[in-house]
Amino acid sequence: MADNLESQKAVAKPASHAKNDYEKDKFILRQLVTKDFKIKYRRSVLGVAWSVLNPLLMMVVMSIVFSTIFGQSRNGSITPEMYPLYLIVGNITFSVMSESTNQALMSIIWASSLLKKVKVHRWVFPVQKVLFSLVNFSFSLVAVALVMLFFRVVPTWHLILLPVCLLLLMCFCMGLGMMLSALAVFFRDVMHLWTVVITAWMYLTPIFWTTDYISQMAHWIQVLVVVNPMYNYLQFMRDIFLFNTVPSALTFGLCVAWAILALAIGYTVFHKTEHKFILYI
């Protein structure tokens, strides 16, 4: 599509069309993420500050609820001073997944008017939603830094593994997002179902309860919790933020495996069905 640049008469102007699909998609992704960002904070007084405030406020609410009302859910390995940090790291990591998949789920349906008129790679829409949640996540990190500062937690070199963890989590979310966005085109039920799945998933993942609890659970739930992809991503994040260790080989291996598996399934489902989208949106 963009392979002929030589027909440009205006010499002074830069090349009109992107050199290749990669350049084109990169520019589209950047524009779409910028658009979402601008729309999210348009006409709000605090604007971007909400991305920092929101996780902080959530953390405050949750730490009050779970250290007073459900005090016993936190015991053993997590000291009271560490609990807020434990909460916020878990919460923002889980939010990346829940927000990005919720948005990706609808992405193709929302882009329907566009897909009916312009030729554009369809995968950019779910992928863009995941990238947007990554942008939000980076603001949430400011909140984490503030919490660490407040509780005088000194970060260690283990934090250099953060990009690795994020990359794996992004791949996982993109795979999931692509699969859900394709399914939602054919069956709108998916969007109702996914809300329930996310809620169940949230309780199954140690966001506010600590991992010491797992040993008290029924055996089959134990298995469910440990193979749960989000359990592993949260473990990875807390290892580098709180426990200052390199994640165990098992955690790391499962994180990688889930990322590859999700991406493979998501891509396959999306690729197999995408040419039929236009007839259903």
Place this chain on the structure above:
Amino acid sequence: MTESAIDYSKQPLAVEVKDVTMIFNMASESLTNLKEYFIKLAKHELFFEEFRALKHISFDVHRGEVVGLVGTNGSGKSTMLKIIAGVLEPSEGEVKVHGNIAPLIELGAGFDPELTARENIYLNGALLGYTKEFIDASFDEIIEFAELKDFVDMPLKNFSSGMVARIAFAIATITEPDILIVDETLSVGDVFFQQKCERRIQHFIESGDVTVLFVSHSMEQVERICQRAVWIEKGDLRMDGPVDEVCKAYHDQFK
């Protein structure tokens, strides 16, 4: 209109339409929930009703040609254009397009009403495959053509539909495309802007490098702009030839 002296068949191909059939599945189109799906599946009704919007259509368009697609409502013209634009994929057959396309199908696709005109120009430009540097360099020209200098930083939702169409037309035609697809778009905006658009399209045609595919219900407009016409009726290719002959035959069917 007797300037058929130019032999386009010697020009390289711009668009090749080879035995294209487009089948829409009527039954499954309305299925959007699982319950209905399983009920239909159990009743074996799932893939029954078919609608063939296009049946074995083949034609070639050479570089620089200006081709009009004519036919009554619902005969498959727009489906054909959408397949050429790459938005729809044909059920059978294939379409090859050589060069970049400026699709003027329903102007303003992908515009976001919450964003300003400036932001929308960048977003739409990205979707059309332009580079950021190119949009930077052409920005003033786009605004000037759309005559919206004073509204650049206003959200698009405050624009009239005519104003939106102006921006869309200006972006899509700011660079000389290889193939221009025009689907009834010239009917938007006021008379002056319509003339301005038509002049720009005419300018592309005169350059001889731009291939134009044109759909309009105004036969008068088709005859004025195009050299060749393709008549599609109820999904069948009825006629393909010089514009005056096809238009005459098209009119004769109503007699």
